[in-house]
Amino acid sequence: xxxxxxxxxxxxxxxxxxxxxxxxxxxxxxxxxxxxxxxxxxxxxxxxxxxxxxxxxxxxxxxxxxxxxxxxxxxxxxxxxxxxxxxxxxxxxxxxxxxxxxxxxxxxxxxxxxxxxxxxxxxxxxxxxxxxxxxxxxxxxxxxxxxxxxxxxxxxxxxxxxxxxxxxxxxxxxxxxxxxxxxxxxxxxxxxxxxxxxxxxxxxxxxxxxxxxxxxxxxxxxxxxxxxxxxxxxxxxxxxxxxxxxxxxxxxxxxxxxxxxxxxxxxxxxxxxxxxxxxxxxxxxxxxxxxxxxxxxxxxxxxxxxxxxxxxxxxxxxxxxxxxxxxxxxxxxxxxxxxx
Numbered sequence: 001x002x003x004x005x006x007x008x009x010x011x012x013x014x015x016x017x018x019x020x021x022x023x024x025x026x027x028x029x030x031x032x033x034x035x036x037x038x039x040x041x042x043x044x045x046x047x048x049x050x051x052x053x054x055x056x057x058x059x060x061x062x063x064x065x066x067x068x069x070x071x072x073x074x075x076x077x078x079x080x081x082x083x084x085x086x087x088x089x090x091x092x093x094x095x096x097x098x099x100x101x102x103x104x105x106x107x108x109x110x111x112x113x114x115x116x117x118x119x120x121x122x123x124x125x126x127x128x129x130x131x132x133x134x135x136x137x138x139x140x141x142x143x144x145x146x147x148x149x150x151x152x153x154x155x156x157x158x159x160x161x162x163x164x165x166x167x168x169x170x171x172x173x174x175x176x177x178x179x180x181x182x183x184x185x186x187x188x189x190x191x192x193x194x195x196x197x198x199x200x201x202x203x204x205x206x207x208x209x210x211x212x213x214x215x216x217x218x219x220x221x222x223x224x225x226x227x228x229x230x231x232x233x234x235x236x237x238x239x240x241x242x243x244x245x246x247x248x249x250x251x252x253x254x255x256x257x258x259x260x261x262x263x264x265x266x267x268x269x270x271x272x273x274x275x276x277x278x279x280x281x282x283x284x285x286x287x288x289x290x291x292x293x294x295x296x297x298x299x300x301x302x303x304x305x306x307x308x309x310x311x312x313x314x315x316x317x318x319x320x321x322x323x324x325x326x327x328x329x330x331x332x333x334x335x336x337x338x339x340x
Contacts, residue, residue, distance in 0.1 A: 010033075010075070010080055011031060011032070011033045011034045011035075011074050011075060011079075011080045012031045012032040012033060012080070013029055013030075013031040013034075013074060013080055013082050014030050014031045014032070015029075015030045015031070016028070016029050016030075016072065016082045016084060017030075017301070018289065018300070018301045018302050018303055018304050019084070019085055019302060019303065019332070020084065020085035020086070020087065020290075020302065020303040020304075020319075020330050020332060021063045021084065021085075021086060021087065021289070021303060021304040021305055022063065022086070022087035022303070022304075022305035022308075022321060022323075022328045022330070023063050023064060023065045023066070023067060023087070023089075023305070024062070024063065024065075024305055024306040024307075025062070025063050025288075025289060025303070025304030025305035025306065026052060026060055026061065026062050026063070026287070026304050027060070027061050027063065027072065027084060027304065028058065028059075028060050029042075029058070029059040029060075029061065029072075029074065029082075030057060030058055031057065032056070032057065033056060034054070034055070034056055034057065034058070034059050034074065035054050035055060035056055035059070039051070039054060040054045040059050040074060040075075041074070041075055041076060041079075042059065042061045042072065042073070042074055043072075043073050044063065044064070044067040044069055044070070044071065044072055044073075044084075044086065045067065045068070045069035045071060047064055047066055047067055048064070049061045049062060049063065049064050049067075049072075050062045050064065059074070063086065063304075063305075067086050068086070068088055069086070070083055070084045070085055070086040071083055071084075072084050085303075085330055085331060085332055086330070087303075087305065087321060087328035087329065087330040088328060088329050088330075089326055089327070089328050090108075090127065090129050090132070090320075090327050090328065090329050091108075091110070091125070091127050091132060091133045091326060091327040092325060092326045092327075093133075093325065094110050094111070094112050094125055094133065094322075094325060094326065094327065095111065095112045095113050095114060095120075095324065095325060096110045096111050096113065096309055096310055096322035096323075096324070096327075097111065097113045097144055097184075097223075097224060097309055097310075097324075098111075098144060098145045098146065098184065098185055098224060098226055098268070098269055098309065098310045098322075099145075099146065099185075099226065099269040099270070099271065099310035099311060099312050099322065100127075100146065100310055100311075100312050100320050100322045100327060101146045101147065101148050101154070101312055101339070102312045102313070102314045102315070102320055103148060103152050103154075104152060104315060105315075106129065106314055106315050106316060107126055107127065107128060108126070108127040108128075108129065108312075108314070108320055108327065109124060109125070109126055109127070109136070109146055109154060110124070110125050110127060110133075110146070110322055110327055111123060111124055111125070111143040111144070111146065111156070112124075112125065112143070113142055113143050113144055114141070114142060116142065116159075116160070117141070117142070117160065118141070118142070119141055120141075121135075121138065122135040122136075122137070122138055123137045123138060123139070123140035123141075123143040123156075124136045124137035124140070124143055124146075124156060124167065124171070127327060129329060133327075135171075136167070136171040137156070137167060137171045137173065138171070139173070140156065140158060140165070140173060141158060141160040141161070142158050142159050142160035143156050143157075143158060144156070144157045144158060144159045144183065144184050144185075144224065145157040145183070145184055145185045145186040145196075145197070145224075145226075145227075146186070147186040147187050147188055147194070147339075148188070148339055149188045149192050149194075150188065150190070150192050153166060153167075154166070154167040155167065155176060155186060155188075155194070156186075157180065157183040157184060157185075157186045157196060158183060159182050159183055159184055159199070159224070161178075162178060162179060162180045162181050162182065162183050162198075163175055163176075163177070163178045163179075163180065163183065164176045164177045164178075164180060164183060164186060164194065164196060164206075176194075176206075176210070177194070177196070177206050177210055177212065179212075180196045180198055180204055181198030181199075181200050181202060182198055182199045182200055183196050183197070183198060184197045184198070184199045184221075184223075184224035184225050184226075184239075185197040185224060185225045185226040185227040185237075185239075186227065187227040187228060187229055187235070187339075188229070188339075189229050189233065189235075190229070190233065191208070192208050193205055193206065193207055193208065194206040195215065195227050195235055197221075197224065197225025197226070197227055197237065197239070198225075199220060199221040199223070199224050199225055199239065200220050201217050201218055201219065201220045202214055202216075202217055202218075203215045203216040203217070203218065203225070203227075203235070203237065203251065215235075215251070215255050216235075216237075216251045216255045216256075216257050217257075218237060218239070218249060218257060219239075219241055220241075221239030221240060221241060222240055222241060222242060223239065223240050223266075223268070224239060224240075224268070225237055225238070225239040226238045226239060226267070226268050226269045226270055226310070227270075228270040228271060228272060228278070229272075229339075230250070230272055230276070230278070231272060231276045231337060233253065234250050234251060234252055234253070235250070235251040236248055236249070236250055236251075236260060236270060236278065237249045237250075237251060238264075238267035238268060238269075238270055238280060238282070239267070240266040240267060240268065244265050245262060245263055245264075245265075246262070246264050246265065246266065246267050246282075247259045247260070247261065247262040247263075247264070247267075248260045248261045248262075248264065248267060248270070248278070248280060248293070260278075260293075260297060261278075261293050261297045261299060263284070263299065264280060264282040264283065264284060264291060264299075265282060265283030265284070265286070265288075266282060266283060267280050267281070267282040267291075268280070268281040268282065268308075268309045268310060269281045269308075269309055269310025269311050269322065270311075271311050271312055271313055271336060271337075272336070272337040273313065273334050273335060273336055273337060274334075274335040274336065274337055275295075276294075276295040276337075277292050277293065277294055277295065278292070278293045279291070279292050279293075279302060279311055279319075280293065281308040281309055281310055281311055281321075284299055284300070284301050285301075287301050287304060288304070288305065288306055288307075288308070289301055289302070289303045289304040289305045289308060290302050290303040290305075290308060290311060290319075290321070303319070303321075303330065303332075305321070305323070305328075306323070307323040307324045307325075308321055308322070308323050309322050309323065309324060310322040312336070313334065313335065313336020313337075314329070314336070316331075317331075317332065317333050317334055317335050317336075318330060318331050318332065319332045319334065
């Protein structure tokens with residue numbers, strides 16, 4: 001909430017959007033008398049922030065690196081303030097290409113996927129937010145999608161060999177299913193059926209008895225399919241194509257594909273909150289970050305930030321974001337939908 005003006009000459013902040021950001025993202029500040037006679041001064045805590053656009057009624061400001069406080073201040077000294085949600089980096093030197101996953105204890109799992117055919121020293125990291133990342137899996141090429149089953153077991157796909165592996169708590173691998181094409185996104189439903197996205201155009205469904213079905217077919221993705229199970233029990237699929245006006249698809253239990261929302265740029269990882277809102281790493285109207293789509297398919301930019309490829313809610317009602325080389329935690333106070 002904006003603080004009360006101390007004088008008639010003090011700038012008045014009426015709105016700051018979106019609700020949250022990570023470093024490199026942008027906030028749009030709307031109000032009255034924002035610039036005055038001088039160039040506007042914006043800071044987060046004690047860190048000055050670069051102004052992209054400044055006018056009497058609109059300022060666009062970029063969140064600088066190193067920000068750990070969400071108090072945005074306009075003007076010198078105490079100035080006019082507004083509280084924002086700012087993401088804090090909790091891991092770097094990783095390489096996710098899809099969602100991280102968070103288990104019931106709050107531990108986070110993410111990948112170092114590497115380029116096609118690249119053998120990396122570590123394939124999966126386990127991240128304790130207070131202690132940082134520790135290697136979990138070493139001997140796996142191009143770790144791609146991650147998922148947890150109903151018992152908290154961890155699974156990973158490899159786009160290199162088209163296989164999905166079970167991962168033991170000690171980091172050992174066992175083959176769960178093979179022959180999945182260019183296996184990318186994976187997710188379990190409430191009955192522990194596993195869905196695997198082959199980015200060449202197929203969604204596979206694997207029963208708990210490991211029977212394999214072709215569940216749906218879609219337009220091939222240039223990068224990966226990303227999967228999520230909605231509160232309606234339907235499968236939601238995103239995947240960037242050559243279009244700049246991509247869709248999130250909704251697949252019914254009998255494999256019928258419809259468009260849930262169209263109008264995103266390069267949609268990638270997804271997660272649902274407890275109220276049925278869908279959060280997608282994507283661009284909306286040219287602004288990159290996390291887009292929130294309501295159950296009736298109304299979209300808004302929820303969080304601003306560059307290079308976001310995936311996201312997951314934690315038990316502490318935080319949002320864990322994966323960029324192409326880092327993990328961030330944003331205390332958004334939103335409860336995620338249980339997985340699965």
